[in-house]
Amino acid sequence: MRIIVQKFGGTSVATPEQRQRVLHHIRKALAEEYRLVVVVSAMGRKGDPYATDTLLSISKQYGDVITPREKDLLMSCGEIISAATISSLLTKHEIQNCVLTGGQAGIITNNHHTNAQIITVNPKRVKHELEKGNVVIVTGFQGQTTDGEITTLGRGGSDTTATALGAALHAEYVDIFTDVEGIMTADPRIVEDAAQLEQVTYTEMCNLAFQGAKVIHPRAVEIAMQTQIPIRVRSTMSDHKGTLVTHLTEIDRPASEVRETTIIGITQMPNVTQIKIRVNQGQYDWQVSVFKAMADHGISVDFISVNPCEIAYTVYDDLADQAAAIISDLGLTPELSRGCAKVSVVGAGIAGVPGVMAKISEALTEEDVQILQSADSHTTIWVLVHGEDMVKAIRALHRKFNLHNLNYA
Numbered sequence: 001m002r003i004i005v006q007k008f009g010g011t012s013v014a015t016p017e018q019r020q021r022v023l024h025h026i027r028k029a030l031a032e033e034y035r036l037v038v039v040v041s042a043m044g045r046k047g048d049p050y051a052t053d054t055l056l057s058i059s060k061q062y063g064d065v066i067t068p069r070e071k072d073l074l075m076s077c078g079e080i081i082s083a084a085t086i087s088s089l090l091t092k093h094e095i096q097n098c099v100l101t102g103g104q105a106g107i108i109t110n111n112h113h114t115n116a117q118i119i120t121v122n123p124k125r126v127k128h129e130l131e132k133g134n135v136v137i138v139t140g141f142q143g144q145t146t147d148g149e150i151t152t153l154g155r156g157g158s159d160t161t162a163t164a165l166g167a168a169l170h171a172e173y174v175d176i177f178t179d180v181e182g183i184m185t186a187d188p189r190i191v192e193d194a195a196q197l198e199q200v201t202y203t204e205m206c207n208l209a210f211q212g213a214k215v216i217h218p219r220a221v222e223i224a225m226q227t228q229i230p231i232r233v234r235s236t237m238s239d240h241k242g243t244l245v246t247h248l249t250e251i252d253r254p255a256s257e258v259r260e261t262t263i264i265g266i267t268q269m270p271n272v273t274q275i276k277i278r279v280n281q282g283q284y285d286w287q288v289s290v291f292k293a294m295a296d297h298g299i300s301v302d303f304i305s306v307n308p309c310e311i312a313y314t315v316y317d318d319l320a321d322q323a324a325a326i327i328s329d330l331g332l333t334p335e336l337s338r339g340c341a342k343v344s345v346v347g348a349g350i351a352g353v354p355g356v357m358a359k360i361s362e363a364l365t366e367e368d369v370q371i372l373q374s375a376d377s378h379t380t381i382w383v384l385v386h387g388e389d390m391v392k393a394i395r396a397l398h399r400k401f402n403l404h405n406l407n408y409a
């Protein structure tokens with residue numbers, strides 16, 4: 001069986017017009033004699049009746065008190081509504097199909113409700129339905145524990161459903177259909193002239209995704225990388241081939257187009273708080289007590305910089321008050337800058353390339369953007385900026401590195 005997994009995101013299934021496009025892509029794959037698994041997200045975005053954000057606000061109607069197990073039950077409904085809707089569209093057009101929930105499709109997770117990890121996929125039932133000639137519609141974003149409890153995979157988790165199923169079924173491709181033409185050099189909602197990348201490696205895509213390019217979930221890319229399943233990120237509204245995410249050896253980049261450095265994009269993570277703690281000289285072990293206390297309370301810290309008399313790090317804004325209270329309990333005084341954004345310049349082989357940081361600071365200084373903190377790795381340089389400077393910073397960096405001209409075609 002030649003199998004393709006097609007995943008349609010929330011906006012792709014939101015309106016009757018968009019669902020006609022879903023039908024079009026399904027018909028096209030069937031005409032090419034593929035067996036087809038279609039993974040769907042909940043319909044629409046914030047404000048739409050059955051969108052995940054809407055379900056989330058229903059779950060909070062009595063405050064943040066809902067138990068995680070019950071929250072997962074509620075959150076899983078959006079994808080079920082969407083799958084049943086697509087099913088009736090296909091039935092109307094005489095395309096034989098069946099809907100399976102994540103659990104029925106064999107997606108087994110651990111019991112970390114609201115952010116569960118897939119531990120195994122048993123594709124037996126999906127295969128059986130494909131053999132019967134059905135288009136198998138699977139509800140994204142959800143799985144089931146070995147005890148039969150419904151779990152969800154964390155926001156954006158339908159991408160993970162698609163690649164996990166693609167891997168288990170040895171699919172030829174996993175197509176991620178969304179509302180942009182492919183992976184771009186920056187979020188096109190922020191940078192109008194962002195360029196579309198024709199091909200990216202799994203590693204490049206992982207870097208972009210982990211640094212905030214939410215077009216595809218990082219876990220989905222990891223699974224595809226481990227199992228070498230090619231992903232195509234494409235627009236539901238067009239027939240363009242989108243961006244191929246694959247292994248380096250399959251990517252043919254002519255030498256003339258290999259750039260001076262291999263920066264491929266700018267990403268952002270808004271809504272983080274910088275915490276700074278200063279002490280007098282001669283105090284020992286206080287850094288250990290701070291990081292240990294954060295870990296004990298399950299607060300993940302990022303962007304850490306440690307000096308003898310000062311530490312700085314970031315936490316998500318919604319954990320800032322809790323973090324500050326913990327630090328005060330240790331007898332220390334935290335200084336908080338809320339609403340910051342981590343902006344990342346992502347590529348490969350950045351470390352050791354002279355001039356990259358110089359260009360970054362030049363671009364930001366020209367725009368009067370203050371760098372609150374910076375760090376670098378082999379693939380990424382991060383700068384922390386005030387939230388109100390985020391858009392300006394992303395646009396300035398995109399311009400400075402000429403990313404609108406980037407083309408690996």
Ligand code: ADP
Pocket residue numbers: 008009010011012041156177178179180182183184185186187188189208212213214215216265
């Ligand atoms: P879906 O509902 O289809 O899963 P998402 O909203 O999760 O869609 O992801 C698509 C969005 O990702 C786009 O609308 C775009 O604004 C955003 N995005 C962020 N960074 C990038 C990038 N580098 N390339 C393309 N899209 C990006």
Ligand code: ASP
Pocket residue numbers: 009010041042052053078140141154155156157158159
């Ligand atoms: N509907 C879920 C969300 O909005 C999963 C997804 O869209 O991938 O996070």
Ligand code: MG
Pocket residue numbers: 009156159214215216217
């Ligand atoms: Mg998504």
